[in-house]
Amino acid sequence: MTTVPSGSASGARAPSRRWTIAVLLGIGVLVNFFDRVNLSVSHDALRDSFGMTDVMFGYLSGAYSWTYAACQLPIGALLDKLGVRRIGRISTFLWGVASFGAALTPTVAGFFGARFLLGVAEAPTFPANAKAIGAWFPPEERSLASSFFDSAAKLASAVGVPLIGILLLHAGWRWSFAATGVVSMLYFLLFFLVYRDPNDEETAALVQMEYEASTETARKAQAHRDDEHLTLFGLMGKKKVVGLALGSGAYNYTFYLLLVWLPTYLERTLHLDLLHSFLYTGVPWLFATATDILIGGLMVDYLIRNGWNANRVRQAVLIGGTAMGMGLLGAAHAHTAVRALIWISISIGGLAAAAPVCWSVPSLIAPRSAVGRVGGIMNFSNQLSGIAAPIITGYIVVATHSFASAFIASATYLAIGVAGYAFLLSDIEPWPQAKTA
Numbered sequence: 001m002t003t004v005p006s007g008s009a010s011g012a013r014a015p016s017r018r019w020t021i022a023v024l025l026g027i028g029v030l031v032n033f034f035d036r037v038n039l040s041v042s043h044d045a046l047r048d049s050f051g052m053t054d055v056m057f058g059y060l061s062g063a064y065s066w067t068y069a070a071c072q073l074p075i076g077a078l079l080d081k082l083g084v085r086r087i088g089r090i091s092t093f094l095w096g097v098a099s100f101g102a103a104l105t106p107t108v109a110g111f112f113g114a115r116f117l118l119g120v121a122e123a124p125t126f127p128a129n130a131k132a133i134g135a136w137f138p139p140e141e142r143s144l145a146s147s148f149f150d151s152a153a154k155l156a157s158a159v160g161v162p163l164i165g166i167l168l169l170h171a172g173w174r175w176s177f178a179a180t181g182v183v184s185m186l187y188f189l190l191f192f193l194v195y196r197d198p199n200d201e202e203t204a205a206l207v208q209m210e211y212e213a214s215t216e217t218a219r220k221a222q223a224h225r226d227d228e229h230l231t232l233f234g235l236m237g238k239k240k241v242v243g244l245a246l247g248s249g250a251y252n253y254t255f256y257l258l259l260v261w262l263p264t265y266l267e268r269t270l271h272l273d274l275l276h277s278f279l280y281t282g283v284p285w286l287f288a289t290a291t292d293i294l295i296g297g298l299m300v301d302y303l304i305r306n307g308w309n310a311n312r313v314r315q316a317v318l319i320g321g322t323a324m325g326m327g328l329l330g331a332a333h334a335h336t337a338v339r340a341l342i343w344i345s346i347s348i349g350g351l352a353a354a355a356p357v358c359w360s361v362p363s364l365i366a367p368r369s370a371v372g373r374v375g376g377i378m379n380f381s382n383q384l385s386g387i388a389a390p391i392i393t394g395y396i397v398v399a400t401h402s403f404a405s406a407f408i409a410s411a412t413y414l415a416i417g418v419a420g421y422a423f424l425l426s427d428i429e430p431w432p433q434a435k436t437a
Contacts, residue, residue: 058394076376250417324350
């Protein structure tokens with residue numbers, strides 16, 4: 001049970017190095033997604049080197065997510081048991097190993113192996129970040145702190161696709177994977193040297209801040225929640241966790257569709273040359289980076305600190321942002337690059353605004369001892385979508401010679417995600433506890 005310091009401690013202050021931790025986690029996701037977008041940039045080069053069809057490329061794009069998804073549930077439990085620091089050091093080292101493996105492989109089978117390893121290596125990233133933010137930040141700062149690492153995923157696509165694309169065009173795809181391997185190893189050293197869990201004094205200050213900011217009912221619920229023993233399957237049966245998993249899974253389906261296929265969509269549907277498709281790809285992702293930080297991070301925390309109802313603010317951004325994701329329907333029938341980029345920017349911009357709120361939810365609804373597992377369940381759903389999106393899109397494009405139906409399928413899933421947030425997740429507050437004798 002978490003012990004709340006006795007007496008008045010209104011002078012309790014959140015640890016000052018918490019923002020250093022938030023920036024460190026953001027850099028990690030930036031590097032993490034350089035590894036991921038490298039594959040979409042290398043589509044044509046891999047097709048020429050290995051004779052890949054679009055369907056085969058869809059399976060290769062999903063391969064990373066297969067092992068990533070398989071690791072989510074056990075990773076959540078390991079994070080709750082061993083902590084962010086230990087798991088993070090192992091995983092960040094393996095990022096680089098996987099990228100170097102992709103650079104050196106002579107066969108498609110070897111490339112699949114490298115992507116499988118990358119999925120294992122990067123599996124702890126987002127659940128670990130959610131757990132770290134919950135440990136280092138008071139509730140009213142968690143959306144902004146989460147936006148540091150979530151926006152980095154969008155910035156990686158905005159910056160990484162053009163940079164990796166230019167490197168690929170001048171040096172070849174193997175050097176582009178080797179370069180991301182070097183960057184990954186540098187981040188491993190940075191994480192090893194910088195990341196620490198909060199010490200006892202810092203943890204006590206954060207607990208005191210949370211205690212003082214809560215109502216009497218919430219205080220009692222928190223004391224009860226920290227004593228509650230919850231199994232993994234018990235957590236999966238919670239209505240709020242199911243709603244969270246549906247909504248975040250719908251988000252990630254659209255995210256991976258665009259992450260993997262956007263350069264190809266711009267090249268084939270709108271007839272842009274390869275270099276311009278790389279450059280234009282950055283436009284929606286830059287917009288998404290801005291909405292992630294400004295709306296999902298700064299605005300949400302600003303409104304909550306200034307007395308707005310925290311639950312309503314978070315729900316409005318979650319539901320509204322996910323609904324904006326259905327703007328992808330506009331891109332389904334766009335005939336110019338400008339119109340397509342406007343609709344795609346609206347779509348991914350809305351989803352990006354909702355994402356930091358989504359990643360703050362595990363620490364807001366679950367006991368401290370279960371945040372890693374709830375984050376793992378949520379990210380397991382995400383990665384099932386990450387597996388499905390590239391493969392389903394590949395089949396649809398081959399069958400219809402168009403991306404329109406693929407975009408419609410994504411919008412349909414987003415509508416289901418909105419319903420999950422509205423009717424199952426509902427209030428973003430600790431779930432009701434079963435009465436004990």
